[in-house]
Amino acid sequence: MPDRMPSLSRRGLVGGASLLLAAGPAAAAAPPPTPADIGNVQGGRVTFPNWKGEADRPSPPPPNPMPPGERVGFAIVGLGRLSLEELLPAFAECKQARPVALVSGTPDKLKAVGAQYGIKPEALYSYADFDRIAENPEVKVVYIVLPNGLHHEYVLRAARAGKHVLCEKPMANTSAEAREMVAACRDARVKLMIAYRCQYEPYNRRATALLRDGGLGAARFMEASNTQVQGEVPQWRFSKALAGGGALPDIGLYCLNAARFYSGEEPVEVFARIHNTPDDPRYREVEESIAFMLRFPSGLMANCAASYGAHESKDMRVRLEKGWIDVENAFAYQGQSMRVATRDGKAEAIRELRLGQKNQFAAEIDHMAQCVLQDRVPRTPGEEGLQDQVIMEALYRSAETGAAVALPAVEGRDTTRGPALEEEE
Amino acid sequence: MPDRMPSLSRRGLVGGASLLLAAGPAAAAAPPPTPADIGNVQGGRVTFPNWKGEADRPSPPPPNPMPPGERVGFAIVGLGRLSLEELLPAFAECKQARPVALVSGTPDKLKAVGAQYGIKPEALYSYADFDRIAENPEVKVVYIVLPNGLHHEYVLRAARAGKHVLCEKPMANTSAEAREMVAACRDARVKLMIAYRCQYEPYNRRATALLRDGGLGAARFMEASNTQVQGEVPQWRFSKALAGGGALPDIGLYCLNAARFYSGEEPVEVFARIHNTPDDPRYREVEESIAFMLRFPSGLMANCAASYGAHESKDMRVRLEKGWIDVENAFAYQGQSMRVATRDGKAEAIRELRLGQKNQFAAEIDHMAQCVLQDRVPRTPGEEGLQDQVIMEALYRSAETGAAVALPAVEGRDTTRGPALEEEE
Numbered sequence: 001m002p003d004r005m006p007s008l009s010r011r012g013l014v015g016g017a018s019l020l021l022a023a024g025p026a027a028a029a030a031p032p033p034t035p036a037d038i039g040n041v042q043g044g045r046v047t048f049p050n051w052k053g054e055a056d057r058p059s060p061p062p063p064n065p066m067p068p069g070e071r072v073g074f075a076i077v078g079l080g081r082l083s084l085e086e087l088l089p090a091f092a093e094c095k096q097a098r099p100v101a102l103v104s105g106t107p108d109k110l111k112a113v114g115a116q117y118g119i120k121p122e123a124l125y126s127y128a129d130f131d132r133i134a135e136n137p138e139v140k141v142v143y144i145v146l147p148n149g150l151h152h153e154y155v156l157r158a159a160r161a162g163k164h165v166l167c168e169k170p171m172a173n174t175s176a177e178a179r180e181m182v183a184a185c186r187d188a189r190v191k192l193m194i195a196y197r198c199q200y201e202p203y204n205r206r207a208t209a210l211l212r213d214g215g216l217g218a219a220r221f222m223e224a225s226n227t228q229v230q231g232e233v234p235q236w237r238f239s240k241a242l243a244g245g246g247a248l249p250d251i252g253l254y255c256l257n258a259a260r261f262y263s264g265e266e267p268v269e270v271f272a273r274i275h276n277t278p279d280d281p282r283y284r285e286v287e288e289s290i291a292f293m294l295r296f297p298s299g300l301m302a303n304c305a306a307s308y309g310a311h312e313s314k315d316m317r318v319r320l321e322k323g324w325i326d327v328e329n330a331f332a333y334q335g336q337s338m339r340v341a342t343r344d345g346k347a348e349a350i351r352e353l354r355l356g357q358k359n360q361f362a363a364e365i366d367h368m369a370q371c372v373l374q375d376r377v378p379r380t381p382g383e384e385g386l387q388d389q390v391i392m393e394a395l396y397r398s399a400e401t402g403a404a405v406a407l408p409a410v411e412g413r414d415t416t417r418g419p420a421l422e423e424e425e
Numbered sequence: 426m427p428d429r430m431p432s433l434s435r436r437g438l439v440g441g442a443s444l445l446l447a448a449g450p451a452a453a454a455a456p457p458p459t460p461a462d463i464g465n466v467q468g469g470r471v472t473f474p475n476w477k478g479e480a481d482r483p484s485p486p487p488p489n490p491m492p493p494g495e496r497v498g499f500a501i502v503g504l505g506r507l508s509l510e511e512l513l514p515a516f517a518e519c520k521q522a523r524p525v526a527l528v529s530g531t532p533d534k535l536k537a538v539g540a541q542y543g544i545k546p547e548a549l550y551s552y553a554d555f556d557r558i559a560e561n562p563e564v565k566v567v568y569i570v571l572p573n574g575l576h577h578e579y580v581l582r583a584a585r586a587g588k589h590v591l592c593e594k595p596m597a598n599t600s601a602e603a604r605e606m607v608a609a610c611r612d613a614r615v616k617l618m619i620a621y622r623c624q625y626e627p628y629n630r631r632a633t634a635l636l637r638d639g640g641l642g643a644a645r646f647m648e649a650s651n652t653q654v655q656g657e658v659p660q661w662r663f664s665k666a667l668a669g670g671g672a673l674p675d676i677g678l679y680c681l682n683a684a685r686f687y688s689g690e691e692p693v694e695v696f697a698r699i700h701n702t703p704d705d706p707r708y709r710e711v712e713e714s715i716a717f718m719l720r721f722p723s724g725l726m727a728n729c730a731a732s733y734g735a736h737e738s739k740d741m742r743v744r745l746e747k748g749w750i751d752v753e754n755a756f757a758y759q760g761q762s763m764r765v766a767t768r769d770g771k772a773e774a775i776r777e778l779r780l781g782q783k784n785q786f787a788a789e790i791d792h793m794a795q796c797v798l799q800d801r802v803p804r805t806p807g808e809e810g811l812q813d814q815v816i817m818e819a820l821y822r823s824a825e826t827g828a829a830v831a832l833p834a835v836e837g838r839d840t841t842r843g844p845a846l847e848e849e850e
Binding site for chain 2 (some may be wrong): 217221275
């Protein structure tokens with residue numbers, strides 16, 4: 001049985017807020033607390049029975065965090081913008097993961113951030129020290145948040161250290177690197193997950209479920225865009241060696257990956273066109289804008305666009321036989337919204353779906369922790385990243401030649417892969 | 426001076442509605458009518474001074490219709506769905522045009538529709554009779570609303586009859602036909618206009634003005650879709666001979682034409698992919714779905730999608746350097762809406778623009794009437810239709826070969842063409 005609420009004084013509660021209650025007929029004989037008021041504890045978890053009527057959605061259960069000492073320990077490699085602005089704050093919303101080590105090449109930053117997040121001083125590593133992480137038993141997962149061109153080296157070193165690896169996208173600069181990363185983790189018997197956060201984000205998952213459910217008929221087209229305006233300040237994203245490419249691997253990859261995971265299909269042909277603003281020094285080595293088309297076996301075609309030179313828009317649209325799905329801000333860190341259109345008799349019905357807020361970074365990190373705890377294969381394994389690398393190389397080849405590029409069938413995959421939607425909380 | 430309003434009785438107005446007024450202090454000494462109340466007449470036109478405050482948009486002026494007998498007379502050729510559902514009703518909102526003749530192959534329909542719209546019995550023609558239209562001086566313009574495959578023949582016959590021609594889109598089945606149509610009208614010294622209604626529709630025009638204005642920077646991408654679900658009932662749209670093609674000329678053309686007229690540029694390269702549902706008898710001769718990409722000289726790229734097998738969506742999106750423009754239902758008969766996104770300090774600002782309602786068919790028909798009255802070249806002349814035919818042929822070639830198709834520079838056109846936005850009322 002749950003514990004009790006403080007009982008009402010027979011003379012009514014003290015203070016102004018109680019006047020109304022005290023004046024009412026119930027004040028003299030307060031009802032006993034109900035489970036709806038105080039909840040239940042079962043198996044160490046507190047839950048509350050639904051207190052809402054049928055016409056309203058129930059409030060989600062309270063989080064069920066593991067005790068801090070039992071959570072899976074992560075080492076964050078690279079203290080750039082993403083780690084500081086998104087990932088480390090997201091750990092506060094994680095339920096199975098916690099940060100236990102940091103790796104950075106900037107000692108004062110390492111010290112400051114270590115203090116902010118309560119990391120033990122002996123778990124603050126420089127890149128030269130990185131391999132010593134093998135000796136830290138608290139570190140179960142190494143999360144690689146470095147410039148793309150360094151992913152290959154650090155994933156291999158993490159695997160050699162015997163640690164599971166969560167690696168930011170794009171997985172690597174080339175498909176050859178990606179293949180080596182998959183093989184290295186397999187040989188070292190550690191898990192490799194690629195941080196495709198949108199596959200853990202509720203709006204993208206709901207849209208995928210709607211598409212796969214079949215109620216809206218065949219999917220005919222997707223329109224995916226991921227654009228933003230890059231500043232002129234020097235940054236690693238303009239270096240081919242560090243970034244592997246420009247708008248395509250950095251942000252166009254979201255369009256490509258979403259087209260694949262929404263549909264559960266693999267493209268059989270791609271076409272791409274690149275445009276760089278002439279004489280812009282930022283785009284000497286990497287592309288500014290890319291438009292591309294993917295053709296899937298079912299006949300579905302995806303039109304995609306990514307640019308470093310267009311105002312932010314990160315939207316995914318699906319045109320199906322019997323309706324359409326618009327996910328605005330699909331690829332953004334936050335601000336997703338979703339509309340679904342279908343016929344309603346003689347009217348066109350546009351439903352806006354409002355899902356609960358959820359930190360997609362926390363969901364992604366917790367998924368990796370769960371996979372470690374339960375010894376499961378991550379939903380977005382290294383092979384998922386490798387396939388995107390293969391397709392991006394085909395896109396660059398198409399942009400160079402001006403011809404469509406056919407893609408070989410990928411062995412060991414089928415058209416039913418993708419996020420396991422039934423797992424959603 | 427304008428005429429007077431009925432003056433207030435010194436005892437107050439008669440009837441229940443007057444009680445409040447009669448009880449007020451003003452009833453005994455009513456103010457004289459003002460121009461804001463009763464308007465002004467100048468040059469045969471009634472106008473009202475703006476009665477709204479600065480914070481509200483003024484109401485538009487009352488229409489300024491020409492007396493019926495002075496309007497430009499139109500013969501409507503073909504009494505199909507478009508004529509009956511949209512065009513003939515739209516004449517009621519026209520100010521310079523009126524229907525004076527009908528042409529149909531179905532005598533009872535001809536008679537019924539003639540009666541509905543007050544057409545003189547002697548101005549009801551069969552197709553066999555069509556050339557007799559030359560002898561009807563009331564007919565100044567012939568509006569061809571036939572299946573695409575008949576446009577060529579009837580435009581030539583109308584030109585031979587010495588009549589100006591308004592022709593539905595697509596202009597023809599082939600660019601060769603289109604060239605002959607342009608030449609025939611030039612030789613006969615009659616005007617030829619193609620019915621690109623969206624170029625006369627306020628939301629599309631406003632979006633074009635925003636793009637051309639330059640305040641949002643360079644346009645990087647367009648995403649245009651025009652999809653609908655075709656029934657299985659037999660219809661001319663499934664016949665290659667009558668329709669010239671499937672989703673591309675019928676609805677994909679809107680995407681193509683909008684990409685050209687929004688940008689004012691002509692594509693230098695196109696790529697397309699077609700998909701038909703296997704074994705669907707409707708798509709034996711014409712395509713069901715087409716995705717295509719247009720590359721423009723400025724670097725702008727347009728991703729377009731059209732299908733007869735996807736739930737209706739008729740949207741145009743422009744991604745620019747400093748903002749984006751979404752026109753939902755851009756290509757629909759009605760229901761347009763428009764949002765413009767830009768940065769506002771640390772916020773993202775999404776402005777929804779609500780323009781006045783305007784019948785785009787009436788605007789288009791009146792434009793042709795104006796061109797006749799003022800001896801001007803229509804904003805969407807035969808050459809505009811011809812250019813789309815050339816591009817559609819390149820798109821089909823690309824879909825056949827799987828390679829991008831380069832387009833020759835079009836002589837006599839420049840990158841500043843497009844709707845004359847300053848003309849907008």
